[in-house]
Amino acid sequence: MPGSPIPSHPIVSADEARALEGTLFGGDETKEWKAMQSAGKGVAAAILRDFAETGPLPAKARILVLAGKGNNAADALIAAEEILSRVPEATADVLFAFGPRRLRAPAARAWTNLSHAARGRVRVVESTAISASYDIAIDGIFGFQFRPPLPHEATAVIAALAKCSIRFRAAVDLPSGLDGPGAFRADFTYATGSAKSPILGCVNAGRPRYLDLGFFEDEEKSGTDRVLLASVLRQLSGLRPAGSDKRAQGHLAIVGGSGNFPGAVLMATLSALRSGVGLVTSYVPERLLPGYAARAPEAMWVGLPETSSGALGTRGLSKILEGTERSSALVIGPGIGREPASLALVKAVVRASKVPLVLDADALQPDIVRLGKAHRVLTPHAGEFKRIAKGLELKALSRELPAIIVAKGPVTKVCAGGAVYHSFFGGPVLSRGGSGDILAGLAGGQLAQTPDDPLGAACRAVVLHGMAADLLAQARGQTAVDILQLLDYFSAALRS
Numbered sequence: 020m021p022g023s024p025i026p027s028h029p030i031v032s033a034d035e036a037r038a039l040e041g042t043l044f045g046g047d048e049t050k051e052w053k054a055m056q057s058a059g060k061g062v063a064a065a066i067l068r069d070f071a072e073t074g075p076l077p078a079k080a081r082i083l084v085l086a087g088k089g090n091n092a093a094d095a096l097i098a099a100e101e102i103l104s105r106v107p108e109a110t111a112d113v114l115f116a117f118g119p120r121r122l123r124a125p126a127a128r129a130w131t132n133l134s135h136a137a138r139g140r141v142r143v144v145e146s147t148a149i150s151a152s153y154d155i156a157i158d159g160i161f162g163f164q165f166r167p168p169l170p171h172e173a174t175a176v177i178a179a180l181a182k183c184s185i186r187f188r189a190a191v192d193l194p195s196g197l198d199g200p201g202a203f204r205a206d207f208t209y210a211t212g213s214a215k216s217p218i219l220g221c222v223n224a225g226r227p228r229y230l231d232l233g234f235f236e237d238e239e240k241s242g243t244d245r246v247l248l249a250s251v252l253r254q255l256s257g258l259r260p261a262g263s264d265k266r267a268q269g270h271l272a273i274v275g276g277s278g279n280f281p282g283a284v285l286m287a288t289l290s291a292l293r294s295g296v297g298l299v300t301s302y303v304p305e306r307l308l309p310g311y312a313a314r315a316p317e318a319m320w321v322g323l324p325e326t327s328s329g330a331l332g333t334r335g336l337s338k339i340l341e342g343t344e345r346s347s348a349l350v351i352g353p354g355i356g357r358e359p360a361s362l363a364l365v366k367a368v369v370r371a372s373k374v375p376l377v378l379d380a381d382a383l384q385p386d387i388v389r390l391g392k393a394h395r396v397l398t399p400h401a402g403e404f405k406r407i408a409k410g411l412e413l414k415a416l417s418r419e420l421p422a423i424i425v426a427k428g429p430v431t432k433v434c435a436g437g438a439v440y441h442s443f444f445g446g447p448v449l450s451r452g453g454s455g456d457i458l459a460g461l462a463g464g465q466l467a468q469t470p471d472d473p474l475g476a477a478c479r480a481v482v483l484h485g486m487a488a489d490l491l492a493q494a495r496g497q498t499a500v501d502i503l504q505l506l507d508y509f510s511a512a513l514r515s
Contacts, residue, residue, distance in 0.1 A: 025478050026250040027440055028235045029242025030214045033163045039213060043234060048124075054232060055090060055125055058211035059097025061230040062191055066155060067102065069207050069228070070187050071493040072446070080109040080154040083185070085176055085195070085203070086130070087116050087160035089123050094191045094211060095159025096129035102155070103137040111137065112144045112153075116160050116176045119143065146179035156185045158203040160195040163215045167199050174201035194223040214246045219430070219441070227430065227443045243414075247433070247442045251475075251482050255295060256513040268297030269467030272346040273460065274339055274368060275353035275380075276303040276311075277361065278329020283354030283380065285311055286453045286503065287460035288318050291350070293509045294464025294480075300346065302339050304329055332360035336367050343368075347470045348375050350463035352382030353456045366390060375470050379459035383407050388420060394473045396423045396466060398459050413439065423477045425462065427455060431481050435474045442478075444485025448492040453502040458484045461509075486512035
């Protein structure tokens with residue numbers, strides 16, 4: 020399956036991260052300090068951006084920094100200095116887990132800079148004297164060089180937070196203690212320079228973020244687990260050819276809908292219309308057609324014969340196959356249900372399709388995903404993955420089918436055979452009905468534009484979906500939103 024290299028960086032082990040930094044800096048303290056400045060300032064900017072999901076940061080924000088001895092402490096202290104420079108009335112308490120006299124040179128330098136730059140707004144506190152509430156807590160006790168268990172000094176510092184009300188908990192690189200006893204529990208963890216493998220599946224890491232500091236000159240260096248970069252969207256944000264025609268932008272066909280699940284195919288269609296694809300034709304139960312056409316007149320709607328319960332059946336097969344001959348990609352499954360006649364239709368379409376497919380929702384059945392020869396993208400959530408995998412792990416299933424698998428979850432993974440691309444974009448705002456339908460339509464729209472590059476299409480869809488979710492949550496919070504508002508942030512994500 021051809022396509023351009025996917026903009027991504029390898030996810031490395033702690034030993035690999037240590038070796039990488041040794042190669043980059045070669046013991047040069049000037050280079051190392053410059054990288055720490057970039058890391059700390061990057062963490063600060065990311066904290067201020069992500070904090071917006073909880074509401075505006077108070078003008079007199081209170082910050083707590085948990086500092087260890089080494090480079091992680093330096094990053095956290097630099098981040099605090101940057102936040103205080105941006106929020107002039109904010110103050111910071113610094114709690115040294117091992118005491119200020121045990122700071123190594125970079126951390127001592129960072130502490131000196133902070134205490135001078137924000138004189139009168141920073142104080143050193145003991146764990147017995149921390150305040151009752153903070154807006155932000157930054158964990159800089161241990162980084163990727165941590166080896167369990169946590170020393171008692173660190174556990175005592177972290178335990179002291181139990182008496183505090185903290186709106187936003189951030190960890191630098193990794194939460195101190197990972198998922199072991201007494202560990203720091205982060206809402207966000209900011210991986211600086213490289214994403215370290217312990218962050219994957221670490222419950223206490225909260226939501227991982229990757230801060231690219233330019234450590235990887237070659238984006239395609241080895242690594243089967245990789246973190247997706249925002250630059251995967253670059254080809255969508257540039258200018259299109261001046262003589263561009265709608266037919267040159269791809270034609271997506273969507274098959275779905277039923278009387279029991281009428282909204283899913285509409286949401287997939289609305290999302291596809293925002294994907295950049297030139298044409299969208301949606302095949303739906305005929306009784307639903309008038310309402311859909313009124314809601315999204317830009318799409319071409321084709322009504323198909325229904326079963327007695329309002330589901331699609333095989334009587335509409337010839338019309339679908341005739342139409343998909345003029346399409347460049349096909350999405351099948353949103354809202355289609357599990358009636359035997361509907362699943363028989365899905366099987367026939369998948370078996371006969373000559374264009375690449377996105378299979379979603381109830382089209383994700385063990386026998387269906389293995390039918391036909393067309394390239395395919397599967398978009399299962401955890402339950403659907405378990406249903407189709409038959410005990411196989413993600414990489415093994417992707418090789419067996421073969422297929423691009425978009426395994427949806429807190430960290431969505433795009434798997435192509437031996438490689439897994441992790442998306443650190445998105446969050447709990449996506450945990451609501453319809454999110455997957457929007458992703459399916461978006462993936463289909465991307466696939467229709469680049470039918471020879473299903474992996475690239477899947478990665479672009481996942482990143483755009485996640486970045487739009489981040490912008491939605493930052494603008495409106497995580498709770499009082501509806502999932503269709505996500506569509507309004509696609510454009511902002513591409514232009515950010």
